[in-house]
Amino acid sequence: MGRYVVRRLLQMIPVFIGATLLIFLMVNVMGDPIAGLCGERECDPATAARLEQEFGLDKPVWQQYLTYMGNLFTGDFGTAFNGQEVTELMATAFPVTIRLTLIAILFEIVIGVALGVVTGLRRGRPVDTGVLLLTLVVISVPTFVTGLLLQLLLGVKWGWIRPSVSSEAPFDELILPGLVLASVSLAYVTRLTRTSIAENRRSDYVRTAIAKGLPRRRVVVRHLLRNSLIPVVTFIGADIGFLMGGAIVTERIFNIHGVGYQLYQGILRQNTQTVVGFVTVLVLVFLVANLVVDLLYAVLDPRIRYV
Amino acid sequence: MRTTTHARWAVCAMALALATAGCGGGGDSGDSEAVLSASWGDPQNPLEPSNTNEVQGGKVLDMIFRGLKRYDPETGEAKDMLAESIETDDSQNFTITVKDGWTFSNGEKVTAQSFVDAWNYGASLRNNQRNAYFFGYIEGYDQVHPEEGEQTADTMSGLKVTGDRTFTVKLTQKFSTFPDTLGYAAFAPLPRAFFDDHDAWVKKPVGNGPYLVDSYTRGSQMALRKWDDYPGDDKAENGGVDLKVYTDNNTAYTDLLAGNLDLVDDVPAAQLKNVKNDLGDRYLNTPAGIIQTLAFPFYDPAWNTEDAKKVRQGLSMAIDRKQITDTIFQKTRTPATDWTSPVLGEDGGFQDGLCGEFCEFKPDEAKKLIDEAGGLPGGKVTITFNADTGSHREWVNAVCNSINNALDNERACTANPVGTFADFRNQITDRKMTGPFRAGWQMDYPLIQNFLQPLYYTNASSNDGKWSNQEFDDLVNRANQETDTAKAVDVFQQAEEVVRDNMAAIPLWYQNGSAGWSDRLSNVKLNPFSVPVYNEIKVS
Numbered sequence: 001m002g003r004y005v006v007r008r009l010l011q012m013i014p015v016f017i018g019a020t021l022l023i024f025l026m027v028n029v030m031g032d033p034i035a036g037l038c039g040e041r042e043c044d045p046a047t048a049a050r051l052e053q054e055f056g057l058d059k060p061v062w063q064q065y066l067t068y069m070g071n072l073f074t075g076d077f078g079t080a081f082n083g084q085e086v087t088e089l090m091a092t093a094f095p096v097t098i099r100l101t102l103i104a105i106l107f108e109i110v111i112g113v114a115l116g117v118v119t120g121l122r123r124g125r126p127v128d129t130g131v132l133l134l135t136l137v138v139i140s141v142p143t144f145v146t147g148l149l150l151q152l153l154l155g156v157k158w159g160w161i162r163p164s165v166s167s168e169a170p171f172d173e174l175i176l177p178g179l180v181l182a183s184v185s186l187a188y189v190t191r192l193t194r195t196s197i198a199e200n201r202r203s204d205y206v207r208t209a210i211a212k213g214l215p216r217r218r219v220v221v222r223h224l225l226r227n228s229l230i231p232v233v234t235f236i237g238a239d240i241g242f243l244m245g246g247a248i249v250t251e252r253i254f255n256i257h258g259v260g261y262q263l264y265q266g267i268l269r270q271n272t273q274t275v276v277g278f279v280t281v282l283v284l285v286f287l288v289a290n291l292v293v294d295l296l297y298a299v300l301d302p303r304i305r306y307v
Numbered sequence: 308m309r310t311t312t313h314a315r316w317a318v319c320a321m322a323l324a325l326a327t328a329g330c331g332g333g334g335d336s337g338d339s340e341a342v343l344s345a346s347w348g349d350p351q352n353p354l355e356p357s358n359t360n361e362v363q364g365g366k367v368l369d370m371i372f373r374g375l376k377r378y379d380p381e382t383g384e385a386k387d388m389l390a391e392s393i394e395t396d397d398s399q400n401f402t403i404t405v406k407d408g409w410t411f412s413n414g415e416k417v418t419a420q421s422f423v424d425a426w427n428y429g430a431s432l433r434n435n436q437r438n439a440y441f442f443g444y445i446e447g448y449d450q451v452h453p454e455e456g457e458q459t460a461d462t463m464s465g466l467k468v469t470g471d472r473t474f475t476v477k478l479t480q481k482f483s484t485f486p487d488t489l490g491y492a493a494f495a496p497l498p499r500a501f502f503d504d505h506d507a508w509v510k511k512p513v514g515n516g517p518y519l520v521d522s523y524t525r526g527s528q529m530a531l532r533k534w535d536d537y538p539g540d541d542k543a544e545n546g547g548v549d550l551k552v553y554t555d556n557n558t559a560y561t562d563l564l565a566g567n568l569d570l571v572d573d574v575p576a577a578q579l580k581n582v583k584n585d586l587g588d589r590y591l592n593t594p595a596g597i598i599q600t601l602a603f604p605f606y607d608p609a610w611n612t613e614d615a616k617k618v619r620q621g622l623s624m625a626i627d628r629k630q631i632t633d634t635i636f637q638k639t640r641t642p643a644t645d646w647t648s649p650v651l652g653e654d655g656g657f658q659d660g661l662c663g664e665f666c667e668f669k670p671d672e673a674k675k676l677i678d679e680a681g682g683l684p685g686g687k688v689t690i691t692f693n694a695d696t697g698s699h700r701e702w703v704n705a706v707c708n709s710i711n712n713a714l715d716n717e718r719a720c721t722a723n724p725v726g727t728f729a730d731f732r733n734q735i736t737d738r739k740m741t742g743p744f745r746a747g748w749q750m751d752y753p754l755i756q757n758f759l760q761p762l763y764y765t766n767a768s769s770n771d772g773k774w775s776n777q778e779f780d781d782l783v784n785r786a787n788q789e790t791d792t793a794k795a796v797d798v799f800q801q802a803e804e805v806v807r808d809n810m811a812a813i814p815l816w817y818q819n820g821s822a823g824w825s826d827r828l829s830n831v832k833l834n835p836f837s838v839p840v841y842n843e844i845k846v847s
Binding site: 007031032034035036037038040041042043044045046047049050051054081082083084088089091151152155156158159163165167171175243251252254255256257261264265267268269283 | 309350351352353360361432433435436437440454455509514524525527528551552553554557558559561562564567570605625641658661695696726727728729730731732735736746747748749761769771777
């Protein structure tokens with residue numbers, strides 16, 4: 001197990017370098033960001049040259065990349081155009097997004113898996129058809145529609161919640177955005193769990209467990225659910241990365257100053273340092289989440305062993 | 308969550324009650340201690356006066372700084388603020404006297420030195436200030452800010468402190484309206500704290516305006532509070548302003564409707580249809596000093612011919628401005644009939660209808676003109692614009708449709724979106740445009756000079772199309788030397804006529820500023836820069 005983890009960690013290094021290099025090149029292809037800093041006028045050449053020097057843009061790309069990576073290992077993520085350190089931006093953005101992701105994942109696990117188990121055990125009954133239809137609707141309606149609609153109904157028409165999240169973004173204000181963010185994945189989790197449960201319900205070990213006279217609750221939770229969770233865990237693990245980086249739409253709708261918002265603004269302003277910095281961290285999150293998922297397989301299914 | 312909202316309201320109400328009781332009832336029209344919240348966007352550059360060139364940072368500077376002049380929020384006229392007098396005999400050498408009794412909010416006196424230091428800082432190449440070129444007329448600028456190479460001086464030789472409250476300015480050329488440009492934020496005075504501990508200052512700016520910065524969390528919120536000892540006569544009539552950064556102006560608008568926000572100064576285009584229903588008379592839509600035009604690449608030989616002039620005039624007549632401003636912008640923009648802005652007023656140089664028939668919608672004559680000129684260069688035009696902000700895509704498509712209909716050719720005009728503003732500016736700077744492109748101009752100060760010189764003078768900083776015309780340049784030079792304002796305006800208008808006769812750019816429409824507010828507020832106004840006049844807002 002230990003060796004397996006070490007091997008996986010070592011594999012992350014080339015993935016990490018490749019991913020950051022790709023992002024670095026992509027942001028660079030967008031062109032010279034300095035021109036956008038002077039409004040509707042040409043930057044005077046002297047100031048433009050000074051700014052390029054300050055942000056290290058006067059050097060060839062490969063040199064910029066090497067300098068950037070070198071700084072990265074000393075914990076220096078560079079400076080955004082407004083003079084703020086990227087690490088400072090991260091320190092404010094990541095906690096907010098992590099809270100949002102936690103809530104979203106919680107919704108996925110609690111509601112998604114519960115609905116999946118219920119519908120999987122009652123296949124073909126009205127409750128199953130109802131939930132299936134509901135998930136179909138949720139999957140087919142884009143997030144920004146659900147988000148704006150719920151915001152308008154709950155926030156403005158009925159006044160149950162604040163339509164926007166304050167800059168501190170405490171957990172209670174993030175419940176609705178978390179639900180909106182989770183909605184599509186939640187529907188998928190429900191469907192995945194349902195299919196998996198329905199399939200395994202007819203398997204030999206479940207029949208054996210029932211024949212042994214085990215209580216129904218134990219059969220469902222320990223035998224049926226545990227064996228059915230592997231595809232679900234894979235999905236949720238991959239989803240963590242998506243939720244953290246892909247919350248751009250939800251964050252904009254609910255005024256959440258998180259990772260998605262910083263990325264969006266960084267791209268608009270062509271701020272290499274911000275974009276590469278944030279994406280680098282997201283790549284790391286993705287890699288770690290995948291590793292954890294792989295390790296969880298062994299927990300769920302003792303037949304899987306890592307050496 | 309509902310309870311938290313209510314609890315917050317209760318606390319607010321109690322604080323209000325206590326405050327009013329404390330000051331003996333308060334006024335009937337407004338509570339001078341109450342704080343309002345307003346929408347904000349994250350400033351693009353560090354918050355220094357000579358480094359701020361967009362509206363969001365400008366809002367803050369307008370609250371925490373007062374310069375030698377201030378533009379009247381209603382008329383736009385430049386009035387003396389900290390200036391006791393600005394004297395000149397020759398429109399080139401100015402003697403400026405600063406009023407007595409002004410201090411920064413940290414207690415330091417505002418002296419002539421405060422101005423000279425600030426201007427030298429802004430001009431110095433070493434400080435990377437985006438607005439450095441504002442000091443370009445001052446003698447010695449090319450030593451502190453050479454076009455290339457290292458600077459050879461730290462201070463401009465044209466600035467001399469001659470007393471505690473007086474200093475002289477020597478310009479490199481005659482510039483009669485120079486005193487009127489001094490209301491621009493870049494000319495604000497700076498306290499010693501700015502130079503001594505710059506990092507701390509940028510984290511929490513200190514100025515001499517009616518508000519002081521109470522707390523500033525970058526990227527999310529700035530709390531400004533009324534400065535009780537403010538010496539000016541435009542004291543804040545409310546207790547302060549909380550500026551909140553919104554990720555999207557739609558969200559800010561929703562928050563206003565839900566009662567969580569008091570003031571929105573940028574009503575999103577998508578909501579314009581509903582705004583009357585939602586807010587009733589708590590909505591304002593007034594002209595701002597912004598004009599949108601279509602510029603042309605005069606470096607491209609195809610566009611720099613006598614025939615191409617006719618094509619430009621024809622294109623201008625093919626655009627149905629009224630229909631576009633009515634339907635796409637819901638009358639928040641007005642069809643342009645000259646190259647300035649209505650906020651200048653007739654005396655300031657705005658002349659309704661100066662463009663004449665070339666800015667009227669005459670599809671038949673448009674087609675005739677373009678046919679006479681041998682058709683569009685290359686058979687078609689593409690309009691380039693940046694698609695990331697504003698509702699540029701909508702109006703460019705509409706303009707193209709209008710042109711296509713007039714020319715009876717489905718493929719005469721196409722839109723060419725560019726992903727980001729920076730890339731768009733880049734292509735302009737690199738002279739890569741092949742056809743008309745979006746050009747917007749927001750004035751720096753309300754003078755006709757600012758609508759003409761930076762945009763059409765040979766090699767001026769915002770002359771994106773690189774248009775060059777000797778007659779125009781001569782007229783602008785003459786106007787700048789004219790000491791009498793009315794005569795200067797007159798000569799500028801003659802210069803504007805040269806722009807018209809050559810159709811150097813197609814004027815599209817004047818842009819309005821808009822604001823919506825909650826029922827707690829009254830006396831909300833927008834200044835000609837489309838920034839709310841925060842200090843006059845009353846909160847009840």
